[in-house]
Amino acid sequence: MARAETSADLIAAEDVLLFVNAAITSTGQREFHSGADEQSLSLDFLHEYVLGNYRDLYAATLALDVNDHNAVLIARNLLVTAAEASAEQRRAEGRLIARRLALLPPQRVYGLFRRLRRARVNNRRTRAIMRDWLAARPDPAFDAVKYRAAVKDAVRHAHLAPAGELGPFLFTPHRPAAYRTPILETWRRAHYEQAAMYDLPYTVAEGFAARHGVPRGAFLERVAPRLTRLERLRLQESARGLGAEAVRADLGTMPLTRLASYVLGLSLEDRRNRRDELTAALRTAARRAAGEDAGRWGTVAAVLDDSFSAYGSGQKRRRPLAVALACHFLLEALAAEYTPLWLSGRADALSVRPYGPTPLGERILDALELGTARLVIVSDGWDNAPPGLAGEVLRIWRTRLDPSRACAIVHLNPVYDAADFDVRRLAPTVPTAGVRDAENLVALVELAQFAEGRTGLPELRAHLARRVEDFLREGP
Amino acid sequence: MTKVTLNGLTSRPSQVWGGVRLVPLIREEPIEDLRLDARLYDADAGVVTVDPRTVYCSYIPHGYVATWADDGAPAAAYGTQLRDAADRDRAPRRMPLRFHRRMARRLDKNRLRFLPLHVALEGYLALHFGGPTFAWKEWSREAIRRGLSPRAEEAYTGGAVRGLADALRVFEIYPGQCGVLVYAADALAAAFVVPHPADYRALHPTLIHDLYGELIYHYAMLGGPVPAFGARVDDTAVRSLGDLRAAARAQRDEWAAFHEDVMAGGLLDGDYTREYVQEVGPYRLSRLMPSFERHRENHLGELIDDDAGRLAYLKTFRLSENQVRRGHLLTRLAAGDWSLSTTAAAMGVTEPELVRRIEAAGFGYLLRQDVRDHYRARARGDAARRGR
Secondary structure, X not given: OOOOOOXXXXXXXXXXXXXXXXHHHOOOXXXXXOOHHXXXXXXXXXXXHHHHXXXXXXXXXXXXOOOHHHHHHHHHHHHXXXXXXXXXXXXXXXXXXXXXXXXXXXHHHHHHHHHHHHOOOOOHHHHHHHHHHHHOOOOHHHHHHHOHHHHHXXXXXXXXXXXXXXXXXXXXXXXXXXXXXXXXXXXXXXXXXXXXXXXXXXXXXXXXXXXXXXXXXXXXXXXXXXXXXXXXXXXXXXXXXXXXXOOOOOXXXXXXXXXXHHXXXXXXXXXXXXXXXXXXXXXXXXXXXXXXXXXXXXXXEEEEOOOXXXXXXXXXXXXXXXXXXXXXXXXXXXXXXXXXXXXXXXXXXXXOOOOOOOOHHHHHHHXXXXXXXXXXXXXXXXXXXXXXXXXXXHHHHHHHHOOOOOOEEEEEEOOEEXXXXXXXXXOOOOOEEEOOOHHHXXXXXXXXXXXXXXXXXXXXXXXXXXXXXXXXXXXX | OEOOOXXXXXXXXXXXXXXXXXXXXXXXXXXOOEEEOHHHOOHHHOOOOOOOOOOOEEEEOOOEEEEOOOOOOEXXXXXXXXXXXXXXXXXXXEEEOOOOHHHHHHOOOOOOOEOOHHHHHHHHHHHHOOOXXXXXXXXXXXXXXXXXXXXXXXXXXXXXXXXXXXXXXXXXXXXXXXXXXEEEOOEEEEEEEOOOHHHHHXXXXXXXXXXXXXXXXXXXXXXXXOOOOOOOOOHHHOOOHHHHHHXXXXXXXXXXXXXXXXXXXXXXXXXXXXXXXXXXXXXXXXXXXXXXXXXXXXXXXXXEEEOOOOEEEEEEEEOOHHHHHHHHHHHHHHHOOOOHHHHHHHHOOOHHHHHHHHXXXXXXXXXXXXXXXXXXXXXXXXHHHHHO
C-alpha cells in the first residue's frame, strides 16, 4: 500500500543520511578546521539524536560502511540502552552487533568491552555477545598475551571461566613454574631470555625490548618476521633510518588508501626516486579495489583537492589528500578515458602536496568543458577562491546548461564538518557523500546517484533492509 | 602629503574565519633583489636560503628578535632597516632585551619572531615623535633631553585578538602571495607586504605575535562572524560555458576593485606624511605618519618602495581613537614649533585649556611642574570668577 509522503518522513530520511555521512567520515579526531573536542561533541550529539528518534535505522547503519570508531560507538550505545528496546528489536540488534564485531579489528572490540565495563553495562545480552565473540577467537592464548589487560577485563566482566592455563596466566601470571602452551611459555621466558621475545607479537616484544635495553634498530631487524602487514608499512621508513633493512612491506598487497597515505608521507625526493615502484603499487591496489568494474565507467573527469586544508591535522595527517590520491588511481582504473584536474594545476599525481587555496569553481569549469560522462569531485568543500563559485557553477550547469543530466556529477567529501553536523556540500543539485576509504568509491557513487532525487523514508528503509539482509547473510 | 598605493599587487578573494577576514595580496613578479636579512632565515623556518649573488639589498623588520651581535644576547631590531651588500655583517640598530631565565631558554634558537607587545609600540611612537625640538621654557628638562619617554600604550598581541590565531592557522597561502590585509569585524587592522613569497611564508606565522590596537581587540571580541562575499552569477545571461567562465572571472575582478576602493579605502585614501629614513640601491625606506584626523582610520607604518613606485614592504598599525587624539595633539604642537601660545592660537583655544588637554592626554610630565601649577591656578581663578 502506497503511503503518503509526509514532511516528517522526509526529515527522517535526511537525518539518517546525514548520520550515515557523519559515521563514515568522522573519527572524533582533530580536523583541519575543527578540534577533537568539537568533533566528538558534535558526533556524540548525532548518535544520541538518531538513537533516540530512529532506533531501528540507527542499528541498521551497522550494516553500512561506517568507520570502526562509529561502529564501536553504535554498538556501545545500543547495549547501554538495551532496556529501552522491545524484545524483537533486541534480537535484531544483537545479530547486527555480533556480525559487526566479527569484522572489527580485535583491539577495537576489546576497547569496546572495556568501555562497557567502565559504563557498568552488564546486561544479559552484553554478556552473551562478549561470550560468543571471545569463543569465536581463533587463538585465545595469543589474544591473552597480546591484549592481556583487556582480555582480563572482558573475562571478569562477562563472568567467564577461562579454559586451561589461561586462568592462571591472566590472574596469577608468575605463579606457575612453566606453561605447557607454547606462546605462554615464550612469554614467561621472555622475562629472562632475550631471544624468546622475538617469538612474541611485536607490541608485546616492544615492551620486553625496552626492559632488556635492546637498541631499537637491532630489535626491529630481528622482530621483522613477527610484524603484521600494517605494522610493516608503518615501521618501514623509521626502520630503514635505523638500518633495519629486514622490515620490508610488500606494497603490492596494501589497501589503496593506506598506501596513498604512505606515499604522501615520503619526501618529494624519495617519491621521485621510487616513482616506478610506487606507481606500480598504487595501480595494483587500485585495480584490486576496482574489481570487475575496471574500465567500465566510460569517460571520467575528476577535480581533486590538494589545497592546504587537505593536510588534515596532526592526528589525521594528510588524510583528505590521501583519499584524493587514492581516488585518482581508482578512477584511472575504472575509467576508459580519465582526466585528473588537481586544484593546484599540478599534472603529476605522485608529487602532490597540500599547498595553496581552493579555486574549486574554476577547476569544475575546466572539467565541465571536457564534456565527460561523469565528473567526480573529491574535496572538503571549503571553496574559497572565490567562496561559493563552485556552488554557482554547478547550479547554473544543472539548471541551464545541462538540464538533461548528460554529465553525472558527484561530490565525495572526506571531512566531517562538526558545526553543520554533516559533510560540507557544494550545491543542492549535486549529491554529496562522505568518504573514508577510497575503496568504497564505487558503492558511494552508486548510492549518491540513487539519492540524487529526494529519497523518501520508504525507499531508504527498503534499501537499509536489503543491506542488512546481505550483511547478515555474508556472516558465518 | 602622500598616499599609500598597492602598486604591483592585486587582491584575491578573502578568506573568512569567524569575525576575521584575511585578504591575500599577490605579486605577479616577485622582487628578487630585496630580501629578508639572511640571518633571519634559518633551518627551522623551512624556507629556501637566499642566494647572496642575486640579492643586493636586504631588510630587517621592526621589532624582530634575533641574535645579531657576537655577544650572543637576543636583541630586537629597532625600526625597520634597509641594508646593502656591504652591510651584511654589521649588526643593525637594535635594543638589547632582558629576559627572565625561563623565557631566555625558550628563545635560545634563532627563531623568527617579533617583539612582545609594548616594547615594539613604544619604539614606534618614540621613533615618530622625537619630543620638543625647541627648548621653550615651559617644557621640562626631562622632555628636552630625552624626548617622549617610552609609555605603555594599550595594545594587544595577535594571540589575544579573538579568532585571529585560528584564522591564520586555516588560511590557505596562495602561490606568489606577498602580503595580507587583516580585518577584524571588517575594520582594517593591519596591512603587511613583503617583497618575495618566500619571505611571506616565513613571516606569516609572526602575524600572531604582532600588535593590534584596542579597537581591533574589541571589534574581534564583540563583533559577530563576517559574511564571506560569496560569488553570485546571474544565470539569465549565461548561454554557454564560455559565458559562465567570463562571469566567474568578472566576479574576481569585481571583488578586487571593491576591496581596493571600499574595504581598504581607509588605508589607501588617507593622507600620510612620509619621513625618508634610508636609501639603499633603488629602495627607499620611509616612515608613515597619518593625518591624525579624528573619526577616521589612522594607520602608522613603515614602507619600502623603489624608484618606479613599486611597493616592496609595508607594515601598518591601526591607531585607536584615543591614540589618534593624542597624536593629533602632538602633531599640532609640533606644527606650532612646540610653543604653547602659538599652538593654542592655531587651535582656537586658550593656553590653560591647551595645558589641560596635554595633561588629560597623559603628557603632563613633559611640562615643568611650576608651569602646570600656574595654569591650573589660573583656570581655577577663571572658574571662580565665572561662578560669582
